[in-house]
Amino acid sequence: MNKDSEPLLPTVQLVEITEDNNDQRLDNFLLTRLKGVPKSRIYRIVRKGEVRVNKGRVDVNYRLMTGDIVRIPPVRVAEKAEQAAFVPQALRDVLQRGLLYEDEGFMVIDKPAGYPVHGGSGVDAGIIEGLRRLRPEATFLELVHRLDRDTSGCLIVAKKRSALRRLxxxxxxxxxxxxxxxxxxxxxxxxxxxxxxxLLKNVSKGGERMVVVSQAGKAAETVFRRLKLFKNATLIEATPKTGRTHQIRVHAAWLGHPIVGDERYGLAEVNKAFHRKGYKRMFLHARELAFEHPLTGKPIRFEAPLPPQLQELLDHEEPV
Structure with missing residues (x-):
């Protein structure tokens, strides 16, 4: 498709920022408004001054404020709308089945293992991109926190800026x-x-991001409780008091008992042995979240049951 045949989005738009988008970065706001427009093109029109805030030029990092007037120019869309809105069927099923809770402020999703929370590194769509494509009418959807790609369980997505800030x-x-x-x-x-x-963030020789225990790192605390002993493994409950990258995984390895299936911090021979028994993923699951509702202040609790495949594997472990 040549440039002249690409569909043209509406003429100049003047959009007044509401509370829902207060404190949102300009690039993220434009990505939501201009669905189907490549990120590189959005950055280019901001850099050239075609996008203005209160009639002035700004950077893509600019934080929007309630009452700002954003000028959005007409933009040609390189992709067809249906291509931009495409969500793989497997991810679509996951998002529709895995909704644990939703109200006007936020939702809680039972995230499956194998899906990143956001796209990147060769992945077109993660959980948040899939949600935005499935709900094009939603003006605000943002991750409140993150889970590793191979971790399953409770994940919070904010639907309002005020809920995001409070969470x-x-x-x-x-x-x-x-x-x-x-x-x-x-x-x-x-x-x-x-x-x-x-814990200190580090980079290995191969360029892979690693986290190591180091006195030069940031304080990190995890409470481990043993739930059940097996012949070759131990089921535990982990409660992180801080939210460092890979915290539970690194602390478990530091104890001398890495998480089964953890290819980054685990033991290769141990992982191979468990893989032969049917363990195809890292055995880490975010089971429960409890907190005050960000809008009402009432205590709430959410639980994601252990995935059936993991429960079945546990049922076949030899207890002590």
Missing amino acids: HELFRDDHIHKTYLALLAGQWARKKMVVNAP
Whole structure:
């Protein structure tokens, strides 16, 4: 398709920013408004000054404020709308089946393992992009926190800027109680342990992002409780008190009992042995979230049951 045959979005739009988009970055706002327009093109029209805020030029990092007037120029769309809105059927099914809760402020999704929370690194659509494409009428959908690609369980998505801000405050002040289930390699002798081991983000020789225990890192605390002992593994409950990258995974490995199936911090031979038994993924599941409702202040709790395939594997483990 040549440029002249590409569909043209409406002529100049003047959009007044409401509370729902207050404090949102300009590039994220435009990506939502201009569905189907490549990110590179959005950056280009901002850089050239075709997008204006209150009649002035701004950077893509500009944080919008209630009452701002955003000038959006006519933009040619390189992709067909139906291509831009495409959501793989498997992801569509996941998003429709996995909704645990929804109200006017936010939703909680039971995220399956194998799906990133957002696109990138060769992945066109993660959970948040899939949601936005399935709900084109939604003016605001943002991740409140993240889960690793191979981790399943409770994930919060905000539907209003005010809910997002409040939930971020709750996370920052440790007022959101998070509980994970994990299967550790080997028999862990302790019944309970609080791990206080600072974590430092690092990069391995191969360029892979790694996190290591280091006194130069940031404070990190995880409470581990043993739930059940098996012949070659231990089912535990992990409650992170801080929210560092890969925190539970690194703390478990530091204990000498990495999470089964963890290819980054685990033991290759152990993972191979469990893979032969049917373990095809990392055994880490965000089972429960409990916090005050961001809009009403009432206590709420959400639970995502252990995925059937993991429960079936546990049922076949030999107990001690």
